[in-house]
Amino acid sequence: MDIEPRKVAFLGLGVMGGPMAGHLASAGHKVIGYNRTAAKSAKWRENLAQRGVDVSTAATPVEAVADCDVVLACLGNDDDVRSVLLGEAGALEAMKRGATLVDHTTVSPALARELAEAASAHGVMFVDAPVSGGQAGAQNGKLAIMCGGSDDAMAAATPVMEAYAARIVHVGDAGAGQACKAVNQVCIAGVLAGLSEGVRLAQATGVDTDKVLEAISGGAAQSWQMENRWPTMVKGEFDFGFAIDWMRKDLAIAMAExxxxxxxxxxxxxxxxxxxxVQAQGGARQDTSALIRHLPEVSR
Amino acid sequence: MDIEPRKVAFLGLGVMGGPMAGHLASAGHKVIGYNRTAAKSAKWRENLAQRGVDVSTAATPVEAVADCDVVLACLGNDDDVRSVLLGEAGALEAMKRGATLVDHTTVSPALARELAEAASAHGVMFVDAPVSGGQAGAQNGKLAIMCGGSDDAMAAATPVMEAYAARIVHVGDAGAGQACKAVNQVCIAGVLAGLSEGVRLAQATGVDTDKVLEAISGGAAQSWQMENRWPTMVKGEFDFGFAIDWMRKDLAIAMAExxxxxxxxxxxxxxxxxxxxVQAQGGARQDTSALIRHLPEVSR
Amino acid sequence: MDIEPRKVAFLGLGVMGGPMAGHLASAGHKVIGYNRTAAKSAKWRENLAQRGVDVSTAATPVEAVADCDVVLACLGNDDDVRSVLLGEAGALEAMKRGATLVDHTTVSPALARELAEAASAHGVMFVDAPVSGGQAGAQNGKLAIMCGGSDDAMAAATPVMEAYAARIVHVGDAGAGQACKAVNQVCIAGVLAGLSEGVRLAQATGVDTDKVLEAISGGAAQSWQMENRWPTMVKGEFDFGFAIDWMRKDLAIAMAExxxxxxxxxxxxxxxxxxxxVQAQGGARQDTSALIRHLPEVSR
Amino acid sequence: MDIEPRKVAFLGLGVMGGPMAGHLASAGHKVIGYNRTAAKSAKWRENLAQRGVDVSTAATPVEAVADCDVVLACLGNDDDVRSVLLGEAGALEAMKRGATLVDHTTVSPALARELAEAASAHGVMFVDAPVSGGQAGAQNGKLAIMCGGSDDAMAAATPVMEAYAARIVHVGDAGAGQACKAVNQVCIAGVLAGLSEGVRLAQATGVDTDKVLEAISGGAAQSWQMENRWPTMVKGEFDFGFAIDWMRKDLAIAMAExxxxxxxxxxxxxxxxxxxxVQAQGGARQDTSALIRHLPEVSR
Incomplete structure (x- = not known):
């Protein structure tokens, strides 16, 4: 890919942000990373260095964003975003005019709109850009990104985000990306509810669950979750994927919205x-498909 | 397709059975049709005759099945199946030994097992074979068929069913086809619940629903229903597809199971x-995606 | 109580019917009892004889009801009622014209109406009369009886039912008693759902559950279930009362209605x-308040 | 009632606080009232003056509480409580050491514990004391009060609260009163859910709803809500009582807890x-029993 190299900062180098920022560097951008836990930043830089990718790190958000064309963040929740991006010690305050701020964190549409206003007041463009595709998508650079913001902001952010995106959709104005993500999670909740009961019914009736999957996964009951999670739900394997703790955070946003x-x-x-x-049963860090655990296991 | 022509009877020539029986004739089988309402049988025969396809009709199930190698049924509910297939005036009693009975009606697994036993006592093989794919699938000959029965019964039924099947899966013993169909409907119920709430959330937040669909239909929230029903749910169009009355019949079977x-x-x-x-709102004959109507319409 | 002694038959001498029929005899009626299991009838007669109460038993419903003024039944479910009361070997056929049939079984309003019609065709009056108050109410003769039927039927049945009633309400025409019972069970389901979650919340927050009960049982959250079941729900004691198996039977009637x-x-x-x-957890025979068991126990 | 007159401040003179503070004055306490909207304070003072009851008002919380033995508050939500009681311009800061602060607002147990700690650091005793009984209970002085706090704090607060209490229960330590209130609301939610479906079932089956109430309100389905709300639910009258907006606020606290x-x-x-x-249908200010409106009206 022939890109125009930019000076970019990436705030939040966790399981999502870390690989995303790495893709930016691999694509040729000049990347400076920041993480609240400094050890994590150092580790991230070393890992990339071993693969021959050169990045730098900063001790504070303010230090990270100075002079950057585009600042991207992937943090935990509304409070984290406020603390890192807003306020006197926040990144926004230190960004140069005309730069673009992209928030990949899943937060409330209300906060996204607040960020857009604060950015605008500061002469900065803003895109709320929550992602789907999970840790695997971040590592493979194949995330789906749902964006809210102005056309100008999108024009500035898109070439950079392409480093790790399989799909970028400009859904609407500020907050629209977050609203879209909330819709996404609500749809998943329903799919998994049906799938949980379907798997238990299949197990309890004693039919061959592989054959059932083969029979129904090509029709009106088909879903991504069915194709990708049915076999692991049948086996009771959930130690991977998108954690229930995070899902409940997202559903809380959807319900508040x-x-x-x-x-x-x-x-x-x-x-x-x-x-x-399921959290009370110890499943807080398990994949969302562990929803099935709220239904008692079937013994035959 | 090079088939071995069989003498077959088809019992129940409704929106599903009618086209299915037509495909059998088009494929070269010698088909005799039966429907409780004789006018419907006549209409079915005329329609096929206009297309150059020759079939015959019978006035009773007993008359229809005499001498047939394979008898197929697609009726309404458990009571209909009992009345047409079992009892002294039922089809089974009149079938020749060694023939095969295939029931495409969605009924309870318990009734499927009862039919299998009655068939066995009569020297007839039995396959419970509910379908998915709806009216469109029946017309296009692209149904998915979920089958329960012995290997021998499957061997006899499969070449015939192939006339209208996109996929035939032998799920297990007698009743397994019906159990599988119940699982299918349970999964759909969950998908549609999530989709209904997702569409309403998208509408209420005022985002462009086409863009939302574009953004989320390639990821973890994807489902057949999302791809095929999102646009019509957004528009409030439901006068097509699989009727809620039938869906509630199927869900009752699943819950009883x-x-x-x-x-x-x-x-x-x-x-x-x-x-x-939704039934109380007048939606009894509307597609299952009309589930969304239980959530008040959003005005913006 | 000064009553006019009647010749009455009581069909079904289980945990409810047994004591009810005993009260009839104690009140001075001439009672003949019938139970499918003959040993149970004999046991019932012996127990009453030991208390100086004289009753007789019959081997069949037909034998029991001959010549009786009032025939009362308290059986299991719709099928039992059909089998004992209807058909050629059923009680109704053998009842004398002008007599009154009272069904205390909780069955569907539809069956109640069917019984009323069959009775009418036979020149017999009918009251559907499901009860509430449970086993304790039957033993203490303090049942609440919800009745459907004509004024004449009520006039004939009431003096007899008074032997074990704390309250008799003539709700409406045939079927109205059963409809009323269905409403009763639906209300209980909601009360217990709230109570289950309330108890778990109290337990999990670590407050003194006795104090909570004292604080809230006098106000807008008060219910019979709260006053009578809160302490046992807190302790996890459920081996008494009205069994979940029966409750699900009743809820099925309510949902079908x-x-x-x-x-x-x-x-x-x-x-x-x-x-x-809760049934899957082994609670099928436990009191309806065991609903709380579907919510995981709280450890503090 | 022979009481020891105290100097007390009451913060929040709305539909609950206004009458409560009036009862304090009528009981002989020297009361100073505060409300954010000054006009409301003035109106409150005039109304009492017309009834010969003398009270004074203050322009700020700080002015109100100076020198008071007991300070009582009945505000809107967590934010209101924080704003009026905490912070530099908050009441707590201005209270004298050894005084007692009582919060009647329904807030989160977490905020109650936070208030208790802040009070303790300031040498003030604290009781979280949410009430039930509604506007009528406040007017009649017949509230049930659920209290969390130390024995000493209770000893100081109780004689004052008695001016408007039918029942005061010391449930436990700080936060226990709020936890108890949350349990109360959860129980009500369940009761009303059952009652809503029960009323609709009664209406739809066409039975006399007065007769049904008579038949079931003395038994296991009985509840305060059934006795007090059934007739108005039947008639569709909801413009009174405890508003759904407030109920959702309380349920949010319960779910967060x-x-x-x-x-x-x-x-x-x-x-x-x-x-x-129901809010979307225009019921936000209607009584909680308007829950039934989410179920379509039944026409017969």
Whole structure:
């Protein structure tokens, strides 16, 4: 890919941000990374150095973003984003005018709009850009990115984000990316609820679950989750994927947004409570498909 | 397709059975059709005759099946199946020994096992073979068929069913086809619950729903229903597809089976009750995606 | 109580019917009892004889009801009622014209109406009269009876039912008693759902559950279940009361009736599925308050 | 009642606090009132003056609480409480050492514990004391008060609270009052869910709903809500009582507490979402029994 190299900062080098920032460097951008835990930044730099990729690190967000064309963040939750991006010691305050801020964290649409306003007041463009595709997508550089922001902001952010994206969709104005992500998670909650009950029914009736999958995965019941999670749900394997703790964070955002816009999300709310049971059973760090654990195991 | 022509009877010439039986004739089998309403049989024969396909009809199940190698049925519910296939005036009693009976109706696994036993006592092989793919699948001859029965029964039924099948899966013994279909419907119920809430959330937040679909339909939230029903759900179009009345019949079978095997299907039960609201709103004959109607429309 | 002694038959001498029939005899009626298991009838007669109460038994429903003014039944489910009361060997056929048939079994309103019609065709009056108050109410003669039937039928049945009633309410025409009982069970399902979650929340927050009960049982959250079941739910004691197996039978009637009349019962359906989990955990014979067991126990 | 008159401040003179503070003055305490909207304070003072009850008002929380033995608050939500009680311009900072602070607002147990710690650091005793009994209870002085705090704090607060209490229960340490209130609301949610479905079932089956109430309100389905709300639910009257907006605020506290302590509250979460539908239908200010509106009206 022939890109125009940019000076970019990446804030948050966790399981998602780390590989994403690495892809930026591999693509030819000049990348400076920041992480709250400095040891993590150092580790990230070393790992890339071993692969011949050169990056630098900064001790604070302010130090990281100075002079950058594009600043990208992938943090934990609303509080983390506020703390790293906003306020006097926040990244935004230190960004140069005309630069672009991209937030990949899944946060509330309300915070996304607040960030957009703060950015605008500072002469900075903003894109809320939550991703889907999980850790695997981050590592393979094949994330789907749902974006909210102005056309100008998108024009500035897109060539950079392409370093790790399989798909970039400009959904609408500021907050639209986050709203889209909330919709995504609500849809997944329903799919997994049906799948959990379907797998248990298959197990309890004693049919060959592989044959059932073969029979139904090509039709109207098909879903990505069915194709990718049915076999592991049958086996009770959940130590991978997107953690329930994170899913509940996302569903809380969706339900808060639902409350804000005046709609009802009954099955989402129910699935969220079923996840509470799975957390109590020790599944907090397991993949979202561990939802099935709220239904007792079937012995035959 | 080079087939070995068989003498077959098809019982039940409705929106599913009619086209299925037509495909059998087009494929070269000698088909005799039966329908409770004789006018429907006549219409079916005329339609095929206009297309140059020759079939015959019978006034009773007993008359239809005499001498047939394979008898196939696609009826309404458990009661219909009992009335047409079992009893003294039923088809089974009149079938020749060594023939094969295939039931495409979605009924309870318990009834499927009862039919298998009755068939066996009569020297007839039996396959429970519910389908998915809907009216469109029947018309295009692209149904997915989930089968329960012995290997011998499958060997006899498969070459005939291939006339209208995109996929035939031998799931297990008698009843396994019906169990598989129940699993299929349970999975769909969950998918549609999530999709309904997702569409409403997208609408209420005011984002471009086409863009949302573009952004999320390639990832972990993807489903056949999302790809095929999102646009019509957004527009509130439901006058097509698989009727809610039939879906509730199928979910009742799934829940009864769940009770039988001792498991819990909470979201299935909830969706079933939400469908009751849609029926009360006049949606009984609308596609299952009309589930979204239980959530108030969003005005912006 | 000064009563007019009647010749009455009581069909079904289980944990409910046994004591009810005993009260009839104690009140001065001439009682003949019938039970499918003859040993149970004999045991019932002996127990009463030891207390100086004289009753007789019959080997068949037909034998029991001959010549009786009032025939009362308290059986298991719809099938039992059909088998004992209807058909050629059923009680109704053998009842004298002008007599009154009272069914205390909880069955579907539809069956109640069918019984009323069959009775009418035979010149017999009919009251559907399901009870609440449980085994304790039957033993103490303090049942609440919800009745459907004509004024004449009520006039004939009431003086007899008073032998074991704390309250008799004539709700409406045939089937109204059963409809009322269905409403009763639906209300209980909701109360217990709230109570289960309330108890678990109290336990998990570590507050003194006795104090909580004292604080809230006098206000808007009060219920009979709270006053009578909170302490046992806290302790996890459930081996008494009204069995979950019977409750699910009753909820199935309520949901079938809801389907019939075109309404939605989402929480009822959900509670019913939660009961399935408790059955799977071994709670089938435990009191309905064992619903709480579907929520994991809290350890502090 | 022979009381020891105290100098007390009451912060928040709304539909609950206004009458409560009036009862304090009528009981002989020297009361100074504060409300964010000064006009409301003035109106409150005038109304009492017309009834010959003398009170004074203050322009700020700080001015109100100076020199008071007991300070009581009844505000809106967590944010209001923080703003009025905590911080540099908050009441706590201005209270004299050894005084007692009582918060009647329904807030999170976490905030109650935070207030207790802040009070302790300031040498002030604290009681979290949410109430039940609604506007009517406040007006009649018949509230049930659920308290968390030390024995000393209770000893100081109780004689004052008695001016408007029917029942005061010391549930446990700081936060226990709020936890108890959360349990109360969860129980109500379940009761109303069952009642809503029960009323709709009664209406749809066409039975006399007065007769049904008479038949079932004395038994195991009985609840305060059934006795007090059944007739108005039947008639569709909801413009009174405890508003759904406030109920959802309380249920959010309960669910957040449930998340905190690691339990699942599925029916609570579902009812909360059903309330969202009723809000969308215009019921935000209606009584909690308007939950029934999420179920379509039945026409017969």
């Amino acid at each position: 639902g409350k804000e816009v005046g709609i009802s999300l009954p099955v989402t709310a129910l699935v969220d409570q079923f996840y509470a049971q | 769940g009770k039988e095997v001792g498991i819990s299907l909470p979201v299935t039960a909830l969706v079933d009750q939400f469908y009751a609201q | 809801g389907k019939e009349v075109g309404i939605s019962l989402p929480v009822t359906a959900l509670v019913d599925q939660f009961y399935a989990q | 449930g998340k905190e302590v690691g339990i699942s509250l599925p029916v609570t979460a579902l009812v909360d979402q059903f309330y969202a539908q």
